[in-house]
Amino acid sequence: AQSVTQPDIHITVSEGASLELRCNYSYGATPYLFWYVQSPGQGLQLLLKYFSGDTLVQGIKGFEAEFKRSQSSFNLRKPSVHWSDAAEYFCAVARHSGGGADGLTFGKGTHLIIQP
Amino acid sequence: DAGVIQSPRHEVTEMGQEVTLRCKPISGHDYLFWYRQTMMRGLELLIYFNNNVPIDDSGMPEDRFSAKMPNASFSTLKIQPSEPRDSAVYFCASCRDTTRGQYFGPGTRLTVT
Numbered sequence: 001a002q003s004v005t006q007p008d009i010h011i012t013v014s015e016g017a018s019l020e021l022r023c024n025y026s027y028g029a030t031p032y033l034f035w036y037v038q039s040p041g042q043g044l045q046l047l048l049k050y051f052s053g054d055t056l057v058q059g060i061k062g063f064e065a066e067f068k069r070s071q072s073s074f075n076l077r078k079p080s081v082h083w084s085d086a087a088e089y090f091c092a093v094a095r096h097s098g099g100g101a102d103g104l105t106f107g108k109g110t111h112l113i114i115q116p
Numbered sequence: 117d118a119g120v121i122q123s124p125r126h127e128v129t130e131m132g133q134e135v136t137l138r139c140k141p142i143s144g145h146d147y148l149f150w151y152r153q154t155m156m157r158g159l160e161l162l163i164y165f166n167n168n169v170p171i172d173d174s175g176m177p178e179d180r181f182s183a184k185m186p187n188a189s190f191s192t193l194k195i196q197p198s199e200p201r202d203s204a205v206y207f208c209a210s211c212r213d214t215t216r217g218q219y220f221g222p223g224t225r226l227t228v229t
Contacts, residue, residue: 032214032215034217036220042222042223043120043207043220043221043222043223044159044207044209044220045220046217046218046219049215049216049217051215090159092159094214094215097214100213100214100215101214101215102172102214103149103161103164103172103175104149104151104159104161104218105161106158106159106160107158108158109158109159
């Protein structure tokens with residue numbers, strides 16, 4: 001079965017500083033990979049996705065992620081964070097299934113705190 | 117587009133009672149997913165449907181849980197009887213193409229006392 005590890009439970013970053021959130025996955029082949037963000041009391045919003053092609057993918061809100069097959073990683077980055085980026089971030093993986101993707105398996109999440 | 121709609125947003129019930137959570141997917145989305153979020157277990161897939169047919173229900177915790185999708189615009193998740201350990205936030209998500217990511221509703225916060 002596939003799994004996702006987000007090693008950092010909490011990360012604190014100063015506003016304007018760069019950000020990298022780590023994600024490692026376990027799956028026998030190249031999975032579908034996603035990053036979601038959840039603000040307090042809200043549902044999850046899709047930031048970006050990867051399933052093939054260019055290993056550096058761009059998402060919304062200035063986020064990007066890089067797929068590294070050799071490291072089984074899909075780290076999320078942002079060059080300069082804003083106070084509004086404070087939220088919970090989830091990495092997710094989906095298996096290939098019938099030409100599409102299966103349901104999502106999520107990591108435990110990383111809580112991002114922005115210092116003024 | 118109204119997004120995925122879930123009701124109720126909050127539900128408080130007593131142990132042993134039946135609970136029904138409702139979801140309206142985004143129009144035109146053929147896939148519908150139910151997830152549960154708890155502090156201990158994080159986000160877990162419970163079940164998902166394609167064209168109203170359940171595809172994978174391996175995440176449903178036990179027989180007390182059941183889900184239906186009688187038509188393309190409505191799904192229910194029922195817990196009968198409910199137990200305190202069912203307390204969680206339940207999310208519904210939908211999509212047209214599973215490879216492109218899912219769109220989540222705001223969730224239903226269930227508290228079983």
